[in-house]
Amino acid sequence: MTDPSAAPSGNYPIVVEGLRNAFGEHVIHDNLSLTVRRGEILGVVGGSGTGKSVLMRSIIGLQHPAAGRICVLGHEIDDTEDDDDVDLRSRWGVLFQGGALFSTLTVGENVEVPLRQFYPEISDDLRGEIARFKVRLSGLPEEVAFKYPSELSGGMRKRAGLARALALDPELLFLDEPTAGLDPIAAAAFDTLTRELKETLGLTVFLITHDLDTLYAICDRVAVLADRRVIAVGTIPELLALDHPWIQEYFNGPRGRAALGDKGNPHMAARPDEAAMDSDGNRGA
Template sequence: MQTKDPIVLVEHVNKSFGTNHVLRDFSMAVETGENLVILGKSGSGKSVLIKCIIKLIAADSGKITVLGQDIDALDEDQLNTWRADIGFLFQSNALYDSMTIRENLLFPLRRHWTKEKREKMADQAILEALEDVGLAHTLHMMPAELSGGMRKRVALARALILRPKVILYDEPTTGLDPITGREISQLMIDVQKKYNATSIVISHDLNCINMIANRIIMLIDGKNYASGTFQELEAATDPKIKAFFE
C-alpha cells in the first residue's frame, strides 16, 4: 500500500483474543491532515485497532508505523515520549475522577514538560485548551459536576493540550444526544483546522461521519473491506456496505 505521505501506516496487522480473530491481515494508510473514519459493527475490532495504533494493545503480527516510527521498535521511555504527539479521546472520556479539571489537563504535562516550563506556561496552556472547547469556567470543577457533553469536551481539551500531530477518537459521539453529538463533531472539525492535526475516528454515528470524514474505511470481518468518501460508500451496491447506510 503506497500513499503520498502516510503519517499512520498499518501493514498486515493481526490481533486475536483467544479464538476470536479480531483483526485479520488489516492494512491502511492515513495521510497527513486527513480526517479518516473507521466504520464497522460493534465488536468488529475498531477500538482494538486504534488501541494497537497507540500501543495500548500489542498486535500479534504486522507492522504499525506512526510519524515515521515503527512502534514495535520503541522502548518504554521512547514510547512515552512518542505518545506526546498522539492525542486520544476515549469513548468513556476517562477523566480522572479524583482530580479537578485543571489537574486532569495538567496530568499529561507532568511527563512531557519540565517543571520550570510547567510553572511558567501550564496555566495558560490549560486555559487555552479549555477555551478551545468552550469550557474555561470549569477549571476548578470536578468531572462528576459536568454533563456528558461537557465531559467529552474536557476530555478533548486534555487530548489536545500537548498539540498532538495525530488525534485518535474512539466513538466520540456515542451516548450523546443528537444536538450535542453535532456540537462535538463540529468541535472536532474546528480543532483539526486549528491544529492541522490528522484524525482517525472510530464511529458508527452517520451524522458525525458525514460531517467530519474525508475518507471512510469499512472494517468488516477484521479486514479493510472497502474505502471511499461518504457519498461513494453510501452509493455502493455491496449488501455488507449498504447495511450501514440504510
C-alpha cells in the same frame, strides 16, 4: 495502483500492514491494512465486535498485535519503549470513550497530567495557564477547569477529555465514539468543533463512530471494518457504490434512511472540491 506504504511517511502519518489481533482463539483482525492521509478526518465504522477500538489501541501502542506492521509518523510501533517511543507518544492525543477522566482530579488537573509527564520542568503557574487555555480551546468556559468530572454533563466531560487530548499540541488526534450518548444538538456542536480544530491546528483525525451524521458532516473518508479487516476506504459516495451487504445495510438500511433523508443520496453527500480516491487514498484522474 500505487502502494501507499512506499510513499513518503509524511504523506501517510499512519500506515498499518498485515495486522493480526487475537484474544486466545478469538481472532479480531486478520491481515488488516490501512493508511491514513495527512490532514484528513478518517471515520472508522464497523459492526459491534469488529475491533474498532482494538485497532486504535494497536496504533497507539496499548495493544500488542500478534503480527503485522504499524508505522506512525515515520516510526515503527513495537513492544519496546525507549526514549524515541516516549517522544512519539507526545505527538498524539486520545479521547477515549466517555472521556476517561480521573474522577479525583479537577478538569484542569486532568489536562495537566500529560504536561507533568512530558514536560516536568514547566512551572506550576505556566502548566495551569496552559490547561485553562486548552479548556477554552475545547469550547468550555475557563471556570470549568476548577470543576470535577462529576460536576459536568456528559457533553462537557467529552470536551474536557478533548482538552486533555490537546494538551501537548498533538499532530494526530484519536477520537473513540466522541458523540456517543450526546443529544443531536450537542453532537452536531462537537462535530463542528472537531472540524474547526482540524483546520486550525492542522490535525490528522482518526475517528471511531457509529454516528451517520458525523460521517456525512466532517469525515473526508470512511474506513469500513468487516470480515476481520478493512474491506473498503473511501468517500461516502464511493462506499455507496459498493455492493457489500454490510455497507449497503449500514448506509441505506431503515435507520440510515430515517436518520439522513436526502443525505443518503450520494450526490448530496459528495464534497464538490474533492476528487475521487481509491481505497488506499490515491486520487483518481
